Amino acid sequence: MNFLSDTTAPAHPQVLAAISEANSGYAPSYGNDAITEALRDQLSQVFETELDVVLTTSGTASNALALSVLCPSHGAILCHDEAHIHRDERGAPEFFTGGSKLLPLAGAHAKIAFAELQLTLNQWPQDFVHTPPPRALSLSNLNECGCAYSVQELAALTSPAKALAMSVHLDGARFANALASSGETPAAISWQAGADILCLGATKNGALGAEAILLFGKAREKLEDLQARQKRSGHMGPKTRYIAAQMLAWLKDDLWLELAAQANASAQIIAEGLRDQAGADILHPVDGNEVFARLEPKLAEKLRQAGVGFYQWPDGSARFVASWSTSAEELRAFEATIKS
Amino acid sequence: MNFLSDTTAPAHPQVLAAISEANSGYAPSYGNDAITEALRDQLSQVFETELDVVLTTSGTASNALALSVLCPSHGAILCHDEAHIHRDERGAPEFFTGGSKLLPLAGAHAKIAFAELQLTLNQWPQDFVHTPPPRALSLSNLNECGCAYSVQELAALTSPAKALAMSVHLDGARFANALASSGETPAAISWQAGADILCLGATKNGALGAEAILLFGKAREKLEDLQARQKRSGHMGPKTRYIAAQMLAWLKDDLWLELAAQANASAQIIAEGLRDQAGADILHPVDGNEVFARLEPKLAEKLRQAGVGFYQWPDGSARFVASWSTSAEELRAFEATIKS
Amino acid sequence: MNFLSDTTAPAHPQVLAAISEANSGYAPSYGNDAITEALRDQLSQVFETELDVVLTTSGTASNALALSVLCPSHGAILCHDEAHIHRDERGAPEFFTGGSKLLPLAGAHAKIAFAELQLTLNQWPQDFVHTPPPRALSLSNLNECGCAYSVQELAALTSPAKALAMSVHLDGARFANALASSGETPAAISWQAGADILCLGATKNGALGAEAILLFGKAREKLEDLQARQKRSGHMGPKTRYIAAQMLAWLKDDLWLELAAQANASAQIIAEGLRDQAGADILHPVDGNEVFARLEPKLAEKLRQAGVGFYQWPDGSARFVASWSTSAEELRAFEATIKS
C-alpha cells in the first residue's frame, strides 16, 4: 500500500521491453537517432500538429529548460503559489533563466484564480525598466492539488496572457492523468488552449525516466536556443535512443492513457474509502491520481500502522498518490484497513 | 512643487564642497584611499561598533550585493510583497545571488506581518533538498509605504529568523528618515535590532550618489566575498574617494539627520494639506518623507494643473515625496493650490 | 565499422539485465533507495575509502556539478586547452558555477605541461580582487587525446595546485580505460593522486546512462551543497534506482575493467592497421580506446567508402574510437579495408 508518490512505482514492462529492443547495434548519439525521429513523428500525430521535441530524463529539467527560452533573465513568470516550479524544484527556473522572478498567484485547489491573474496583469508593470515584466505564464495540468483545468479554464487564463505577448508553459508531469480524466484530445488541452510549450512527463506514469519538451507554433523558433541550453545544462543525453524508446512504447496503442486511467480509477477508490468509510475531508476534487485529505490523528495513525504509505503535505494534510502499478490487492487491503 | 521622488533633488552644497575638497592630488584607487578609511572610522563611531564598509553609487547595487553574500543561489529571501528589492530593482537580487528566490510576504503598510512570517517559517521547508530554504530576511526602514519599523517591531521579526540561522538585511535607502522620525540611535535600529548588513543610502538625502554597505558582527567575515562581487559587478569604483567624501560630509555634524528631519517635516505639511484641507485619504502613517494618498480625480487634476509633481502608484494611489530640498515656498504654494 | 564514438554503442546485456531486475515493486525516489545505497558501499570498496556519491545520467552534468562546488562564481578553473569541459560542454562549467572562468593551458597530447601550470600559478594573481583566482584544477584521465596520465604525472600537477589550496577535479568519462591501461588501482589514480572529486563515467563503457560524482576526503563536506545543485539543475532523477543498478552491474566482477580492456585492445588493432599497414601518422600515444591519426585524403576516402565511421577532429585529424562492443568482425573488416 505505497501511495507516497507515483515516482516510487516501477516502470511498465512494455516500456522496459522497448529499451531492450532499442539496445541493438550502433546509433547516432545526442538525439540524432532513428528512434528519436520516430518519436517526433508519433508526437506530431498524437498532438495533431507540427512540433519540435527535446528529450530529458527529468521533469524539473524540462520545466526549467522550457521556461528559460520563454522568459528572459530580467523578466517574470506567473505561476500558482503551490506550483511545483515554485516550491519543489529548488529554484531550477531561476537557475536556468539566469535569475528571472517567479510571481506566485493565489487560487483555490492550486488553480490560478482568474481575478488574481487579472489583478497582477493590471498592477504589475508591463513596460517599466525598474520591474521585471511578466513574460511567461506557467500552468500545471494536473496541478499540484491533483486537479485538472478544463479547456475553458485554460483558455480563460492563457487568453489575457497572450494578449500581452506573454508565453504559456504547461507543466504536464501528469498530463496523461488530466487527459484521461477530461476526455479531451491532447491538442485541445495543450496548444489549442494556448500552450506554447508542453512538458510532457512519462516518468510518473510508467517510464524509467522520460520527459519530452514539446514546442508548438511560434515557439518552434526557440529550438536552437533550447538545444544549446539542453547541452549546456547536461541534459542532452549521449544515448537518447533509450529515452525515445521509452516514450514511443508508452504512447503506443494508447498505453499512456490506459495507465493514467487506471491510476485515476485507483485514486477514486482511495478517496471514497477515506471519505465514505473513514469520514475524512477530501480537500480537492480528485480529477486525477492524487487524493488530498485531512485525516484525524487516529485515522492517520491507523493507516501508518497498517503500512499505508502517504505523504504529509506542508499544510498538514495527507497526500495519497495512485500510480499505474497500484494493484487491486493494494486497494482491497487499503479498504480493509479503513474498515478495520 | 516637485514631489515626484527624493532622487530628483539636487545634492546638498556641503556634500558638493566635500567633493571639491577631495579633488586634490593623487589618491590610491579602488577604496584604498585615506578618505574612505576616515569614513569607515566615522561610521564605526556613528554605529558604535566595529564594522566593515563597501561603497557603491547605487542603492539597488548595495541591496543586491548585500543579499548575494547572505543567501546562496539555491536559497530564498523573505521580504515584503511591496519591497523595493522585489518590485523595483528589475530582479537585481536574483541576478547578484545567482538565481535565489524572493518570497513575498503580506502585511499592512508594507510592514511584514508577524503572523505571515511565522506561517512561512513554519510551512516553507527549512531543510528539504527540493525547496530553496529561507536564508535571509530583508526589511526596509523606512519602508516602501513610508513607514518606520520600531525597534520592537524589528526585533520581533528578526528574532525568529535568526533562530533559524537566517541572516538579516536592512534596506536603508531612507534610513536617515527612519532615524530622524524614531529618535533611536543608529545602532538601536540596525545591528542591535538584528541586522547583519545595513545598506545605508545618502543619495536620496543630499548626496550625488553615495551608498554604503555596512557589515556588522559575524557578517564581517563576508567582506572578502563581498569585495570580489563588488569588483565583478562593476561597483568597485576606481575613484572611491569621491563617494567617501560625500558620505563623510553628509554625516558630519549630523547633517544627514538634519536633512532627513527637514524632509520628514515637509511630508507632514503635505499630508496635512491633503487630509485636512482637501479631505483626501492618507493611506499609511507618515513616519518619514513620503505621503501616500487616495485622491479624488478632481483633486488630482487640480494639483497636476498647478504643476504639482507626484507619482501615480501601481495601486492607483498618489505618492508625494519630500526631500531635503523641498522649500518653504514649495510648501506654501502647495497649500495655496489645495485651498484654491 | 562504427568508430565514431563510444557513445554510439549499445549497453552491455548485464547492465540491461540489472535494470530489469531493479524494476520490481516500489522504491524510494531521489536516491534514497537500497540499490543506490548498495552502490555507495560498492564504490567505497572499489576506491578503498569512505566517499559520497551523487548520480546523474550525463558526464557533462557530472563535471559541471562537481566544479560548481569546488570553484566559486568569481574564481577560475585551470584545465587543458583541449579539455572536454572547455570545448565540448557548451559552457556548462560556466553555467553551473555561476560564471567562473576557465583558463586553458597548453601541453602535448592534451596533458597539461608542468611548466605551463607553474607559469600560470606564478603569474596569474592568487589574491588580487581584480582577477578571478584559480580555485580548481581539472584533469581528464583518459584525456581528450586518448592519453592516460600516470600516477606520477597526476601527482606532479595536483601537488602545486593543492599547495595553493586549490581543489582537483578529475573528469573520468573514460576512467575505466585509463585504469585498464595503467594497471593501477582506482584509488591510486584518483584520490591518492590528489583528486578531490572524480566524475566516474559508465555511459561510454557499457551503460545506458550512468555517471557517478565521487567525493573524497574533505570534499565530502560539499555533499549538501552538491545535492542542492543536483536538484536545482534537474539532475536528481526521481527513479535513481535505475542508474544505480546500471553502475552496480557494471562494477560487478570487474565487468567495467574487462570492457575497457577490450575496447583498449581494439584501439591498438585500429592504430596498428593505420600506422603499419596504411602508413598513417598516429598523433598521440594510444593509452586507451581512442586513436587520432593524420590520414592521407586518399586513405580517408577509401575508409569512408568502405563504411568506416570516424570523426573529423577540428584540427583536421581523424578520430577512431573503439568501444566495448567493437567486434572482432569489425576489426577484421577494418584491416581488410586497409589492406585492400
Place this chain on the structure above:
Amino acid sequence: MNFLSDTTAPAHPQVLAAISEANSGYAPSYGNDAITEALRDQLSQVFETELDVVLTTSGTASNALALSVLCPSHGAILCHDEAHIHRDERGAPEFFTGGSKLLPLAGAHAKIAFAELQLTLNQWPQDFVHTPPPRALSLSNLNECGCAYSVQELAALTSPAKALAMSVHLDGARFANALASSGETPAAISWQAGADILCLGATKNGALGAEAILLFGKAREKLEDLQARQKRSGHMGPKTRYIAAQMLAWLKDDLWLELAAQANASAQIIAEGLRDQAGADILHPVDGNEVFARLEPKLAEKLRQAGVGFYQWPDGSARFVASWSTSAEELRAFEATIKS
C-alpha cells in the same frame, strides 16, 4: 611622481565645475534629464552618426553590460589574452552574460594577431551544439600594453568576425589617448572600423567617474535589453545628470583630446628618460599614456627610493602611467632622478 595609474589622478577642474553647475533644482532621475539628452546629441555629433547612450560610473560595468547584449550566455567572446575584460574585471563579463566563455588569443603588444584570430575562427566550431560559438570580438584601444590599433588593423580584425555575424565590442577606457595619438576621427576608429559598441571612458582622463556605452547601427536595437540589464545590475544611477554633466564638460572644446594629448606627451618623456638616460628596455610602442619597461633592479630601487610610483606588472615589468595631471614638475623630477 605618481605614475601608478591614471585612476589615481584627480578630476579636471572644468569637469568638477560642470557638476556644480548641474546641481541646481530638480531633474528627472534615471537618465531622463536634459543634460543626459544633451550629452547624447553631443556624442552623436562627435561620432558623426545616430547613436544610443547608456551611462555608468565604471568601465568594468560598461564593458560587461555591452558584452551581455552582444553575446548570449551560451556563446563565446574572443579577446586578447592580456585583455582587461579577461584579466582585470574579476569575471564581470562572465557574470553579466550569464556564463559565456572568454577565449584568449595571443599577439604581440596585446594586439590580437591576425593569424591567431583566423586560426580560432577556422578551428573553433561556429555551429556545433556542443561548443559555445564565438559571438563577439572584443578589442581594446588603447590596449593593455598601451598600444593603439590603427584603422587598418582594426578593420583587418573586425572584418572576418563580422563576416561570421559576430559583434564587435571596443573597450575604450583610454579611447581618447588612442585618438590623440592616431589623429583619426572618433568615427574612423570606432563604428567605421567595425565596432558595434564602444565603451568610452572619461574616468581615467579627467572625470570623477563617467563612462558611456555607445550603441551604433544595428546594435541600437539592443537598447531596451541593455537598459533592463543596466537597472538589474545597479548601474542605472538615480541622479544621472551628474555623470552626463561630467562627460559633456569633458567633450567640450575638445578638452578630452587636449588632456589625452598631454598625458601621451608625458608618457613619451618618461619613456625617453627610461630608455635614453637609463638604458632600460621599453617593451611596447608608446602610443598613448602608458610605458612598460624592463628595469634593472638597481634602477627600480633608485626610482622607488626617490618616490616614483609605478606598478609591478605580473610579468615582472614595470608600468608607468601618465595622466592629464602629470605635471612638468613631476617630469623634471623624474628626469633628475634618472640622471642622478
